[in-house]
Amino acid sequence: MRLDKFLAQSSIGKRKEVRIYIKEGKVRVNEKVVTVPAINIDEKIDKIEYLNNVVEYSEKVYYMFNKPSGCITAKIDKEHKTVFEFLSEEDKKGMFHVGRLDKDTEGLLLLTNDGDFEHKLMHPENHVCKTYFFWALGSLSNEDIKSLENGVNIIKGRVLTRPAKMKIHDYGLFKDFEDELKKLNINLKNCNQSVVSGYITISEGRKHQVKRMLKAVGCNILYLKRIAIGEVMLDTKLNLGEYRHLTEKELQSLFSI
Numbered sequence: 001m002r003l004d005k006f007l008a009q010s011s012i013g014k015r016k017e018v019r020i021y022i023k024e025g026k027v028r029v030n031e032k033v034v035t036v037p038a039i040n041i042d043e044k045i046d047k048i049e050y051l052n053n054v055v056e057y058s059e060k061v062y063y064m065f066n067k068p069s070g071c072i073t074a075k076i077d078k079e080h081k082t083v084f085e086f087l088s089e090e091d092k093k094g095m096f097h098v099g100r101l102d103k104d105t106e107g108l109l110l111l112t113n114d115g116d117f118e119h120k121l122m123h124p125e126n127h128v129c130k131t132y133f134f135w136a137l138g139s140l141s142n143e144d145i146k147s148l149e150n151g152v153n154i155i156k157g158r159v160l161t162r163p164a165k166m167k168i169h170d171y172g173l174f175k176d177f178e179d180e181l182k183k184l185n186i187n188l189k190n191c192n193q194s195v196v197s198g199y200i201t202i203s204e205g206r207k208h209q210v211k212r213m214l215k216a217v218g219c220n221i222l223y224l225k226r227i228a229i230g231e232v233m234l235d236t237k238l239n240l241g242e243y244r245h246l247t248e249k250e251l252q253s254l255f256s257i
């Protein structure tokens, strides 16, 4: 790995800054001052020092996790199981979650030890798109769909959401989908109630945003699953509670947001 990349990834500074530090003679490789930022080092063998302090390398790790319902997106919790309890002791070291999903929401959650990555994806100005699949109690008229696509008022009617993309998947009475819905742990006493399923893509991350948006048009979410962040889709081969590394292609698409 290049020396300047190593120092930037080890949080010594931004790429531009660490190049200056190297040129200023502040960095030593195996006890010798090095002034060329582009030299290659072996981060596992070489001893790198910045201002006489050894720089420990922490490799950046990015996981895609398929969150099950019933666990919370937090590092630790006294009462509930957390998403990190699904990671091995080795894999969970230094990791944190990128954004949150509600306790009863399933699906795609990114986990990383890269603070810049988390900051970039979560920054409100970056408007990263997130797509959810939902089942809701109620029905959605064309007018409701238009409202959601234009933006609806949530949080006591005071906050207008950014426009969402909507795609209706199916609708009818609960009894028409009973088998499918029971597999998702959705049980209704009255089988003649209307239900609707679909996809919603939002570019904000307010608390309970999808639930609030659907509520604003008279629907109650029964099931919610995040299936995509930007262009990265939840891997259908991942069972609930499983995780895997993001591929280079997935990382590139997220870094280019």
Ligand code: URA
Pocket (backbone or CB within 6 Å): 100, 101, 102, 103, 105, 207, 208, 209, 210, 211, 212, 224
């Ligand atoms: N919107 C919600 O309402 N809940 C989630 O978990 C994510 C988005």
